[in-house]
Amino acid sequence: MAPKVLISDKLSNAAIQIFKDRGIEVDFRPELGKDKEALAEIIGNYDGLAIRSATKVTAKLLEGAKNLKVIGRAGIGVDNVDKDACSQHGIILMNTPFGNRITTAEHAIAMMFAVARQIPEASASTHAGKWEKSKFMGVELTAKTLGVIGAGNIGSIVCDRAKGLKMKVIAFDPFLSQDAADKMGVEKVELDELLKRADFITLHVPLTDATRNILSRENLEKTKKGVRIVNCARGGLVDEEALADLLKSGHIAGAALDVFAVEPATENVLFNLPNVVCTPHLGASTTEAQENVALQVAEQMSNYLLDGAVENALNLPSMTAEEAKVMGPWVKLAEYLGSFVGQMTDEPIKAINITYDGITSKMNLKALECAVIAGVMKKVNPDVNMVSAPVIAKDRGIQISKTTQDKSGVFDGYIKVTVVTDKRERAVAGTCFADGKPRFIQIKGINVDAEVGPHMLYTTNKDVPGIIGKLGTLLGENKVNLANFTLGRAAQGGEAIAIAYLDAPLPEAAKTALEATGLFHQVKPLEFAVA
Template sequence: MPPRILISDSLSPAAIDIFRARGIEADFEPALGKDEARLAAAIGAYDGLAIRSATKVTAEILARAERLKVIGRAGIGVDNVDIPAATAKGVIVMNTPFGNSVTTAEHAIAMMFALARQIPAADASTQAGKWEKNRFMGVEIAGKTLGIVGCGNIGAIVADRALGLKMRVIAYDPFLTEERAQALGVEKVELDALLAHADVITLHTPMTPQTKNILSAEALARTRKGVRVVNCARGGLLDEMALARALDDGHVAGAALDVFAVEPATENPLFGRANVVCTPHLGASTSEAQEKVALQVAEQMSDYFTRGAVANAVNFPSITAEEAPRLAPFVALGEKLGLFIGQIARSGVQSLSIVFEGHIAQQKTRAITAAALSGLLKPILEDVSPVSAPAIAKERGIAVEEITREAQSGYESLLALAARTAEGEIRVAGTVFHDGRPRIMRIGEIGVDAEFAPSMIYTQNEDRPGFIGRFANVLGAASVNIATFALGRDAPGGCAVALVAVDGALLEGTLDEIRALPGVKQATTLKF
């Protein structure tokens, strides 16, 4: 019986032709995605689901998806898919992460021009029969400083276009290296410097806890008077009420927004202002981009069903069914070790070295490397996956080195990561025992033995008597239960580390109390 795919959003007819040419049944029902009840009733008959943004794939729909194996999103954003529910159901979620890049970058440039020359307001005035030539005084783009927040794939394209317009380009991105910045022709700066010097600020970063309201009221107050703001990335990257106040008092000269905190945005505090340009999330809306992502998703889904290939999956590494039993535990280990580094690093990672030692060095290690990079980048880039992580690391100039060698540590297999940052090197190593559970075995030169837990605390401290008691008292007073407590030190009275698994989340105030304990050098909460 051939695979059967449901296309529940509007998709190019060329995509349907690809499915059918590969022997896959494709039912085109573009109105179905807007009716959750009808979609839930129909989904049980399909092996694949091809969507754009209108279809919301909820946990309830996935619960009815008895045959579903893969969801293909024509576009980059997968916030309309319940990824944890799909993963738990064993459904692979694919997207097309680079098909919209040029289109979105061009929209940002167009919005910048519209803002600088007041084109929408001037158009409305002229078409209303007025001739207000003196009212619409614009500013030149050439010679101005463009500040790019997030210099990944789209941000780099914006930088290239801006340099062609003779702008000076500065960029803030924790993962952008000096070498990559030089290659792009941009100046890498910290966020405060960008805010202080940019004439125009454009946002091109994903929406994560770290980037939410990155343009807050406080950040906007640190910008230069007369700055213009462009956001074609994600709603919620800026505080809309704070931006409205900054526009009212004249500190911000104008704003151009394609995305909003709540969409569809039928009302917003920024609407109705002459110095604000708004579009309804059109960043990816060109015929070329829509054709491109439709063809890509059709090819990827067809390859999965006909050849077993997995491409651009956000919840599954690129490994074959035959390799999975051997590699899966080490893929999980690599991701968790990378996630450990990503959460304790105090500055952007410039390079990552991965050592495969023992039996694992003889296996196909690319999926493990991809998983380690995914974990490393995930604290900053929420949407990163083992498939997209290598390309993202390359875009940001993060050098990756893989080393394979025979067993030297006494373990059958050992995986060791070393990340270079502006503040020094972070090293961690782990293995997988016969129970199949990944473990941390070494942090720097300090030996530990700790299983990963959903919620953990990592501390680095001076090896002094009484530390454990004081640490435990802080957690006890906060009603935080300790599940496991792993310790290690380099020498008596020297440097010590602790990895503590706790039940539930830790409040920031409790973490501050731990940091204030005598001898504590670093205290960080970890999520795995």
């Protein structure tokens, strides 16, 4: 059955056609973005939801989104989406961070010119029939110092454009390396240094706990007298009350804002102050940007629903379509390994340790880790997936650790998963053969070669004659057919294990019969979600 996508905001016809061309059923209902009750009534029918900013994706809405797998936001900001609720419900949240970065950067530069030359006020005055040539004395950008807070996707473009304007560019960004700053041709500084030196300050960071009110009253007071502030990033980065006070005092010469703490901003303490330029969140509002993000979100959602590729996800490691093809079997293996130890463990799990050997150590480890955790947590919650599993594990206080190592055995690569409880550690390792089929290769330190099937049986016993015959006889008597069978032992006469691939789930009567022999220390039916 073809996946179904709902578009609840305005998206271009070209984006809609992308879904159709990829064989995805699509419903274009832009009126639903402002009708939460109507949206809630039908959201359960869809695998994907494509939105802009009008649709509010709340935890309550997602309670009814039983089939929803992915939400695609055409744009950068996801303030209108409850990200934590998406993760808890196992829904991937994607955005399109690159489609409007040039447009937003250009708007910041335009706002800088506007506040430097008081263009909006001069325009309004001229339209009013006044000719106040001497009133609007501006400043040049050339040779001025621009302080850029956040030198990422958009900030880096602003830096480049500002250098073209012959400005001196300094940047504060904790994630900016010295090498990257050198290549950009900007001076990397700490925040206090930027505040002290900059003639213009422009912000290009997301709104997080770390960046909220980054231009607080205290920091605004540290700025150079006559500074001009530009914010085309997110409302809440600047203390608006403090900014208004410092504008009135003359310490800050001007401000240009495209974003506000409360939007839509129909009233604000900054409105109608001299030399304050305000626009209604227009950073991404160009024809080119709107088309780019619409096309990008359609491609990303299609790639995920059809091929499993994860691009620009905010709550799951990204994995390109090419990576998905190569890693697909390994992701399934990681989930099977987690599921094996999860099903075998009855006590509360304290930690999950993952070892990546050989070729697996060079793969997308975060994606493999999420798959392992999903497998482990399925015993707790059968509906868990790679998105929701890390959230559940974190809530339960489970510690996750990983080790990478060069090829250490006969296999090109393998993954080993160990769970730790108060009573014991339990480990299983696996690999993928050339046919792409995952195999269990080691259980409890004992080497095996077991193909993974949907219905399996795991047993442990002392290595003595007659065990295999008894196992086969009792399974036959209970009409259980073996598809595959493997066994191994630690040493002759020591502990031995067997793992069987069954054609159907093990009947309770067969389990009881095996346990009644007294020959088996453990008889454990296992189920795996094998497609």
